[in-house]
Amino acid sequence: MHRRRLRIALLTLPALVASVLTVPAPVGADPSASTAAAESGRSPLETQESVRLVRIQLTGADMLDKVAAAGFDLEHGLRRVPNGIEGEAVVTAAQTAELQAMGVTILGDNEGFAWSEEADGGIQAFRTQADQPHSHEATVRVVRADWFTTKGQGFLYVEARTTEGQQADPIVTMQLENDSGRRTPFGFARTMSRFVDSGQYMFHRNLFKLDARPNQIRVTSSTGGVATGDVSDWLEDAPPPLTENRGYKSDFVDGYRNPQQLYSRAKEIARQYPDIAEIVYLPNQTNGYQRKAQATIGGTGPSAVVVSSAAWGHEGGNDITVEFVQRPEANLPLSVEVAGKAIRVLLAKDASAGVASTATEVAAALEAQSQGLIDRAHPYRTNAGTGIVAPTSGPVALTDFLDQKRVGAPEGEVPRGPVTIPVLRIGKHRDGRNPGVLIQAQDHAREWVPATTSLESAERLVHNYKTDKETKKIVEGTDVFFILSNNPDGANYSFYNFASQRRNMTNHCPDENADPARRNSWGVDLNRNYRVGSGHDGYSGASTSCVSDTYQGPEELSEPESKNIIWLVEKYSNIKFMMSVHSNGGQLFWQPGAYIADGRITTPRPPLGDEAFYWQSAGRILSQVKAHRETVVTPENVGGSSDVLYSSAGNVREDLYHTYGIYAFGWEVGGSVYNPATGDWQGGSFQPVWEGDPNLVSGHAETMEYANGIMEMFRVAADWGKDKKDPTSKLVPGGGKYSQPVDVRFETNEPATIYYTTDGSRPTLQSPRYEATEFREPGEVFHVTETTTFHWFSVDAAGNIEQNYDPTKNDRRDNYRKATITIRTK
Numbered sequence: 001m002h003r004r005r006l007r008i009a010l011l012t013l014p015a016l017v018a019s020v021l022t023v024p025a026p027v028g029a030d031p032s033a034s035t036a037a038a039e040s041g042r043s044p045l046e047t048q049e050s051v052r053l054v055r056i057q058l059t060g061a062d063m064l065d066k067v068a069a070a071g072f073d074l075e076h077g078l079r080r081v082p083n084g085i086e087g088e089a090v091v092t093a094a095q096t097a098e099l100q101a102m103g104v105t106i107l108g109d110n111e112g113f114a115w116s117e118e119a120d121g122g123i124q125a126f127r128t129q130a131d132q133p134h135s136h137e138a139t140v141r142v143v144r145a146d147w148f149t150t151k152g153q154g155f156l157y158v159e160a161r162t163t164e165g166q167q168a169d170p171i172v173t174m175q176l177e178n179d180s181g182r183r184t185p186f187g188f189a190r191t192m193s194r195f196v197d198s199g200q201y202m203f204h205r206n207l208f209k210l211d212a213r214p215n216q217i218r219v220t221s222s223t224g225g226v227a228t229g230d231v232s233d234w235l236e237d238a239p240p241p242l243t244e245n246r247g248y249k250s251d252f253v254d255g256y257r258n259p260q261q262l263y264s265r266a267k268e269i270a271r272q273y274p275d276i277a278e279i280v281y282l283p284n285q286t287n288g289y290q291r292k293a294q295a296t297i298g299g300t301g302p303s304a305v306v307v308s309s310a311a312w313g314h315e316g317g318n319d320i321t322v323e324f325v326q327r328p329e330a331n332l333p334l335s336v337e338v339a340g341k342a343i344r345v346l347l348a349k350d351a352s353a354g355v356a357s358t359a360t361e362v363a364a365a366l367e368a369q370s371q372g373l374i375d376r377a378h379p380y381r382t383n384a385g386t387g388i389v390a391p392t393s394g395p396v397a398l399t400d401f402l403d404q405k406r407v408g409a410p411e412g413e414v415p416r417g418p419v420t421i422p423v424l425r426i427g428k429h430r431d432g433r434n435p436g437v438l439i440q441a442q443d444h445a446r447e448w449v450p451a452t453t454s455l456e457s458a459e460r461l462v463h464n465y466k467t468d469k470e471t472k473k474i475v476e477g478t479d480v481f482f483i484l485s486n487n488p489d490g491a492n493y494s495f496y497n498f499a500s501q502r503r504n505m506t507n508h509c510p511d512e513n514a515d516p517a518r519r520n521s522w523g524v525d526l527n528r529n530y531r532v533g534s535g536h537d538g539y540s541g542a543s544t545s546c547v548s549d550t551y552q553g554p555e556e557l558s559e560p561e562s563k564n565i566i567w568l569v570e571k572y573s574n575i576k577f578m579m580s581v582h583s584n585g586g587q588l589f590w591q592p593g594a595y596i597a598d599g600r601i602t603t604p605r606p607p608l609g610d611e612a613f614y615w616q617s618a619g620r621i622l623s624q625v626k627a628h629r630e631t632v633v634t635p636e637n638v639g640g641s642s643d644v645l646y647s648s649a650g651n652v653r654e655d656l657y658h659t660y661g662i663y664a665f666g667w668e669v670g671g672s673v674y675n676p677a678t679g680d681w682q683g684g685s686f687q688p689v690w691e692g693d694p695n696l697v698s699g700h701a702e703t704m705e706y707a708n709g710i711m712e713m714f715r716v717a718a719d720w721g722k723d724k725k726d727p728t729s730k731l732v733p734g735g736g737k738y739s740q741p742v743d744v745r746f747e748t749n750e751p752a753t754i755y756y757t758t759d760g761s762r763p764t765l766q767s768p769r770y771e772a773t774e775f776r777e778p779g780e781v782f783h784v785t786e787t788t789t790f791h792w793f794s795v796d797a798a799g800n801i802e803q804n805y806d807p808t809k810n811d812r813r814d815n816y817r818k819a820t821i822t823i824r825t826k
Contacts, residue, residue, distance in 0.1 A: 051092050055112060057105040058085045061198045061540055061646055062597055067104060068550045069543040071521055073500055078585065078646060079637075081113035082193040085646065090500050115193075115207045122175035122189030123222055135743045136783040139163045140174070142229030143203060143776050145217045147210075148236060150632040151676040151695065157207045157234070157635050160192065160219040160227065161774060165201035173222040174204040178214040178231070186218045198540075200600040202643070203776070205636065234635055238623030241708045242460070248468050252459035253452045253703055255690055258410045258495045259419070259488035262451055266424040266458070266484055273462045276475055277426045282483075283567055284560030285418035287506045289492045293317030293398035294516040296380060297324065298359070302387030304380035305359050306515040310372055313400025314416045316341065320373055321395035324362070326355060334361055336369035343370055347389060360385030378511040401519060402497065414496055419488045421564060426461050427479040435721040436479040436575035437714060438662075440565065440652070443526045443580060445490030445501040446686045449669055449702045450581035456707040458482050461714075474711070477718035479574060486561055487526055499687065502549050504561060509546040521547035527580070527651050528552040529562040532658045533594035533603040534650035540597040541647035552650050565652060569660055577717045578656050578664040579710065583702075584684040586633050586671015588622060589641035590614045590664065591657050594649040602642055603654055608772050608779055609753030613797035614663070615639075616751055617716045624712040628705035629694060631673055639776055641666055663797075665713075669706040673697055723798035727752040731790055735819035741785040742821060745778075746770050748794055755807065756792035763791050763816055764807045789820040 058064050064085055068074055072095065078087035086107070091099065100106060143159035156178060164172045171194065177186040192204035204219075218228045243250045257265070270277045293309040309317030319341040326347055334348040334357045345365065350356040357365075363377035363385065379385030402414075427434060439457065441450040461480065464471035474480075485491050489505040503523030507514065513521070528535060528542035528550050535542030535552040542552035557563050569575050592602035606614065615638075622633045637644055641653075645668075653664035670684035675695050684697040692698035729748045746754050754770035755763045770792075773780045793816045794802040801807070803815045 051090050053088050053090055054096060055107040056087055056089050056099065057081075057083075057107055057112065058087070059103065060084050060196075063103065064646055065540050065543070065597070067099065067102060068541075069545050069548050070098075070102070071545060071547040071549070072099065073502070073549050080195060080197065080645065082195055083113070086112050113193075116190060117209050119188040119190045122177070122191050123173055123220065136781045138227060139223065139225035140219055140221050140227040141773070141777065142217065142219055142227050143774075144635060145229050145231045146234035146635045147213050147231050148234040148632055148634070150626075150630045150674045153674065153676060153679075154210045154213060155207060155632075155634075156210050156214060156217075156231070157205070158192070158217055158219070159203050159205045159636075159776065160229075161203045161777070162221045162223070162225060164221065164223055164225075165194070165204070170222075175220045175222075176206055177218045177220075178210070179216050180212045180214060182215045184215075186216075192219070198595070198597045198600040207634065207636065235619065235623045235626045235632060238627050241624050241627040242464075242468065242470055242711055243628070243704075243708065245468050245470065248471075249463045250456070250460055250707070251704060252463070253456045254700075255452075256410070256448045256687070256699065257451060257455060257484075258412075258414075259485040259491050260412065260415065261410065262455060262484040263422050263488075265455060266422050266482065269424060269426075269458060269462055273426075273465075276428050276465055277424065277462060278430065280423040280425050280481070280568075282421045282423060282564035284563045285420050286487075286489050286560055287504065288312075288416060288418040289402070289414050289489045289505065290314060290416045291400040291402055291505070291507075291519065292376070293320055293400045294519075295322065295396050295398045296515050296517065297322065297392060297396050298380075298390055300380050302379070302383045302385060303359050303389050304383065304387075305362050305366075305385075305389065306376075306378055306380055306511070307363075307366060307374055307398065308376040308514070309398055310375035312416065313398075313402060318397075318399055320398045322366070322374075322392075322398065323395040324389055324392045326391035329353065334365050336365050338369075338371045338373065341373065342395060343373060347391060355388055355391065357389050358386055359383070359389055362389050376511075376514070378514070380515060381512045401516060410495060414492045421483065421486065421488065421561075423568065424458055424482040424484065425480065426458060426475065426482070428476040430479055432479070432572070432574040434477055434479045434574065435577065435717045436481060436572055437717045438481045438483070438565075438568065438575050438578040439581065439710060440483045440486050440578065441581045442485040442487055442491055443561075443652070444582060445487050445494040445503065446499060447583040448491075448494075448687050449583045449699050449706070450667075451485050451491075452699065452703040453669060453706045453710065454482055454484050454581060456703050457710040457714075458484075460707065460711060470715070474714045474718055477721055478714055479572075480714060481568065481572070481575065483565075486565070490523060503551065504559060506559065507546075508551075508554050508558075513547050518547055521549075523551070524553040524559050525550045526559060526561050527582075528649060529557060529559050530650045530652050530655035531556045532650075532654040533592075536650070538596055539594040539603070539647060539649035541594055542649035550648075556650065562652070566655070569656060569662065573660075575660075576662055576720070577713065578653070578662050579713055580652050580664070580666045581706075581710075582666065582668050584670035584686055584688075585637070585645065585668030586684070587637040587641070587645055587666075587668040588618050588633055589637075589639060589644055589666045589668075591640060591654055592643070593641045593651045593654045593666070594647045595642050597647070602640070603658070605640065605772075605775060606657070607753040607769055609748070609751050609795065609797065610663070611772065612751035614665075617663070617665075617713070620716055621709040621712045624708040625705045628708050629701060631701075631705050633671070637668075637671070643775060667706070667709075670697065670702050720798050723796070723800065726800045726802050726804060727794045727796040729754055729792065729794040729802060729817060731792075731817075731819045731821075735790075735821060737822045737824055738784075739824050741783060741823060743781045743783055744790075744821060745781050746792070747779075748796075750796055752794040752796040752802075754792050754794045756790055758788050758790055760789060761791070762810065762814060763793055784821045785823065787820065787822045789818065792817050 174192040293313040330353040366377040672681040
């Protein structure tokens with residue numbers, strides 16, 4: 001019999017709010033460190049005023065948006081803490097003062113939120129609830145309680161929620177207790193931390209050390225609610241990674257790779273292994289590692305003029321000179337002379353032989369009379385240009401500032417001009433029959449480990465295909481697409497010019513932000529440039545300021561790099577999985593990825609079945625990461641990205657999931673590593689030292705452990721492609737006769753979405769969907785007070801429908817599930 005399989009496609013989001021206004025963000029903070037810096041065109045990172053990495057505390061998502069929109073470089077090491085968000089910023093001393101003026105707290109070395117490692121006695125006085133309520137009436141619910149070990153140390157992570165958590169006066173507190181194993185008493189009372197985001201209560205949670213694995217926890221609220229929950233294992237007892245298979249080859253990448261090296265190796269792999277690999281070229285070329293030649297002449301005041309060449313710097317712009325010339329006579333008009341690439345601006349003179357040309361007039365003359373050498377000239381930033389221009393002491397050379405080489409960068413000249421990005425496609429059957437997996441690395445230029453992690457994964461596939469049976473299953477059961485660097489222009493800029501570059505190199509800035517001292521602040525954040533839940537639709541986490549690190553671009557899909565991703569998934573419709581690899585936060589997440597801050601209105605959450613499939617897949621992936629050196633991505637850092645991190649409007653994951661039904665993950669590799677020597681969690685960086693202490697952060701260790709995780713994602717996809725087995729589901733406690741109202745819920749044997757009716761009608765894909773009680777929680781509970789008949793069917797993540805039921809046809813078989821709850825009345 002033909003087995004009914006269905007993958008439920010999700011459509012691009014409709015407007016969730018009738019009228020959401022996007023207010024233009026403030027112009028970015030001036031990153032120039034001094035007048036000298038502005039005149040030379042150098043950024044503060046290249047002047048004598050040094051920058052430093054400071055730890056900051058923000059009151060919440062609103063302040064995060066404000067700081068990012070002001071142009072500050074916020075590191076990815078952000079984490080949600082009870083009283084807001086903590087993170088890091090790359091700033092000068094002047095910018096530090098500006099942050100403080102915005103209300104940002106600068107944290108000292110030993111300041112900031114830290115989980116308490118000792119029991120504090122919990123709530124000193126609380127009233128317990130005498131009678132156990134129905135589950136639908138419970139005011140306290142245990143969301144999760146997870147035990148894990150790392151480097152010989154045990155940890156317990158707990159999330160719990162109270163229905164009264166939004167109450168602000170007085171704030172509801174929660175007490176957590178745990179036992180020490182089966183049949184031991186509860187103890188170790190501690191007060192849980194309350195988390196709020198954008199003014200909305202999320203949950204209470206704790207992470208703390210324990211030497212013995214508990215069996216149960218008990219959570220009590222200050223208003224009397226009590227709940228107990230079983231402790232689960234998180235990433236414990238993982239199967240051995242592929243690297244432990246006999247003869248398995250790994251550890252191919254021995255250092256960081258620039259885009260040219262990544263692309264060269266991808267093409268070589270395709271040449272060496274033509275039976276299982278090929279190159280697919282993306283159609284939209286990038287802007288290129290290139291800039292117009294520029295100079296700011298005359299300081300930074302009302303007399304300054306910013307000049308930009310028409311040609312790219314390497315194509316002749318760098319040969320241009322501009323000189324402002326004073327002549328001895330009186331009553332002379334402003335004019336421009338051009339000899340080859342030398343431009344002389346003959347300044348106007350008044351009746352007393354004084355210079356009479358304003359900055360605005362000189363800029364206009366350059367644009368009109370430079371014989372096409374200058375296509376952009378304007379007063380400096382927001383100045384009106386009314387100041388009188390001073391003569392220069394000689395010709396001023398224009399430059400694109402791309403001739404610098406940072407110490408330690410890979411050798412070799414960076415090619416200029418637009419780039420065609422190659423995609424390395426690996427699979428024995430590259431004809432659409434197998435599920436496709438897209439691995440996209442380095443959307444953000446400064447994140448170097450994602451590229452090496454992705455390359456290491458590709459190397460493992462081709463080198464082990466003929467000798468390792470598990471790898472053979474992957475290559476013959478999936479169709480893998482590697483984009484080793486989705487932002488080659490920005491990555492080159494990060495390697496050779498400005499290590500902290502995040503965005504691409506396209507300059508969309510108007511005149512007030514187009515002078516060369518702001519060149520390190522240009523570009524579009526590619527992971528804010530997509531169409532679903534975008535900043536253009538009023539979602540938080542993307543900026544309209546062209547000098548913000550989260551600049552969303554002038555419109556959705558404005559950038560060739562983001563257009564390429566959409567082209568790829570539309571051309572290869574077998575792509576069903578996607579991993580956007582980033583660093584360095586140590587998170588694994590999915591949808592929802594964005595919300596409207598006012599009311600914290602998220603994009604639609606995945607159905608409960610998809611959410612469960614994400615969690616199941618995450619457990620498999622992260623278990624393989626842990627298997628390398630016991631690095632644990634903790635449960636608090638797994639889930640919907642807007643829940644565990646922050647809102648990121650217009651991200652690629654949201655678009656691919658909601659528009660194309662692709663299971664789209666975001667991965668922040670790196671992050672905190674537990675150091676048993678100090679007993680602390682130590683954070684990472686975008687470009688950690690390649691080799692280092694095996695217990696600490698290093699690029700090499702991160703590359704190997706997270707490549708383990710990517711290999712497991714391939715196995716998840718291969719299993720998904722082979723899954724032809726229908727899910728099963730049941731109503732608990734089930735149909736029957738009851739003497740009083742009863743609470744019931746659905747359970748499934750695997751991640752599956754349930755569609756149901758209670759009005760006697762036939763369930764379809766338009767029927768109500770069984771939802772979670774609350775985000776990050778299990779399914780809802782139905783309080784049945786009168787006789788009710790449930791009709792339902794379940795659909796698993798691979799599209800298999802329970803009992804081979806066809807919800808699209810109204811046939812007579814009606815082989816959906818049925819159960820009747822009969823409530824006897826006296």
